[in-house]
Amino acid sequence: MFTRKIAEFAIETPSSTVPDEAIVAAGHGVIDTLGCALAGVVEPVAEIAARWAVENGGRGGVTVWGHSTETSAADAAFANAIAAHALDFDDSHPSARGHASASVVPTVIAAGQAAGANGRDVLAAYAIGIEVAGKMGRGFGFGLLGGGWHPTAAVGVIASTCAAARLSGLNAEQLQRALGVAGSEVSGLVRNFGTMTKPYHTGHCARAGITASWLGGAGITSDPNILEGDGGVFDSYHANGEALEELAADLGTKWEILVPGNFVKNWPCCYSNHRSIGAMAKLLEEHDISADEVEEVTVSFLPGGDTALVSREPKTGLEGKFSIEYVIAAMLLRDPLTLPTFTDPMVMRAEAQALIPKVKRVIIPAEGKFAGMVGYNIVEVKTSRGTFERREDIT
Incomplete structure (x- = not known):
């Protein structure tokens, strides 16, 4: 037994x-x-x-x-x-x-x-x-x-x-x-x-x-x-x-x-964000993307990969930890994603709230269910000078 x-x-x-x-x-x-x-x-x-x-x-x-x-x-x-x-x-x-x-x-x-x-x-x-x-x-x-x-x-x-x-x-x-x-x-x-x-x-x-x-x-x-x-x-x-x-x-x-x-976190937010954070960080570095040129960001998850990310329109610091929309918006503002990032005033700053609607989620067709520490994510950034994409398999 x-x-x-x-x-x-x-x-x-x-x-x-x-x-x-x-x-x-x-x-x-x-x-x-x-x-x-x-x-x-x-x-x-x-x-x-x-x-x-x-x-x-x-x-x-x-x-x-x-x-x-x-x-x-x-x-x-x-x-x-x-x-x-x-x-x-x-x-x-x-x-x-x-x-x-x-x-x-x-x-x-x-x-x-x-x-x-x-x-x-x-x-x-x-x-x-x-x-x-x-x-x-x-x-x-x-x-x-x-x-x-x-x-x-x-x-x-x-x-x-x-x-x-x-x-x-x-x-x-x-x-x-x-x-x-x-x-x-x-x-x-x-x-x-x-x-x-x-x-x-x-x-x-x-x-x-x-x-x-x-x-x-x-x-x-x-x-x-x-x-x-x-x-x-x-x-x-x-x-x-x-x-x-x-x-x-x-x-x-x-x-x-x-x-x-144990997987030790690099950022103080839900692990289901982390692969996408890694992909976005590399895109920002490689292509020197600025917030004012971004038209849309698409974050693709395997089935179940975003279940824990319950907040699509966060209004508090705690909600921001469970929102890929806010995390990507903060990164576009060149925020280092430290503890102060996930406070109520930071989530509610006008620049972040303006960027949040530009972040969209897409589910990748696949068999089975996945989670924040299993699978992969794809981040696609559409800008006025072109579209940039990266897949990330490592949290």
Whole structure:
């Protein structure tokens, strides 16, 4: 059974047998996530989450990052995971179909701090969490995102539960019960992209993972095989990915944190923009295109490639992160696409708003479904002196 295999792998893999290369990669992932979180703590959604943790959090000595505040592991992980994803600058993982680190890193640091774990154990728990996230994402396939569900939230709660249970000393049977609880916490809607609720998803995953772990250790009952079978998590969310038996057999072989590894972002916006940004940057450089000569920009996506880009007429900084129209407009204005680019005043500047209607989306006929880290994009810029085009396959 897949749930049992996941639980046994998460609990019974000794930290000493996690490859040193995976531990090193885990360290890099922790650093990237912490950097994003510390930059994100001043964002309104992170300040709200931190205030919630202070005013409503439980007892405990776990740190809320960026604050002189300690609370319970679950509540600290909640606030920290929201801060980590607040800027949408945190890494992504192709197999997981989203931002696994933003949930798992705050989970392992909070659970590790509560348990007094050493550094290698925390990094091993993170690597194992990414392994679980990758296998979950591969099992879901692209049907999850196509159905309106946020993959980050779906895989994150399962991965966070496994990581927390490992650091909290659960056995495999207890983790199976915890996963039964976590299975009922799988959620997150794409409709909330471009709002503060998107980073809430990662906070929910971290808090739910630690809570489910505690409940599993305390003896709560649940379906012990919640992930597989009729009415299980994969079936209920219309998974169309790889066979669970093959994924279970692949646990801990190549290690997802190494292959394909975390993809670190170059720009603080949705990954579904990134290939097009790369193509547009090269066109601007090669042809010295100016905004005043542009008549139209066409960005071509494979089917499903722009699902996450929910904002076609953005009016806020958060909406701008999920808008290829704004991103291209900003680039035409020679904006370097840094954190200040994605603020409300920058999105609403007259020059950007005037260019946004000139950016059009086209879907490339193809079999299957794709996403921001899979496939390719074509950018075509029509100007008064000619048309320039570039295909980009690399994010």
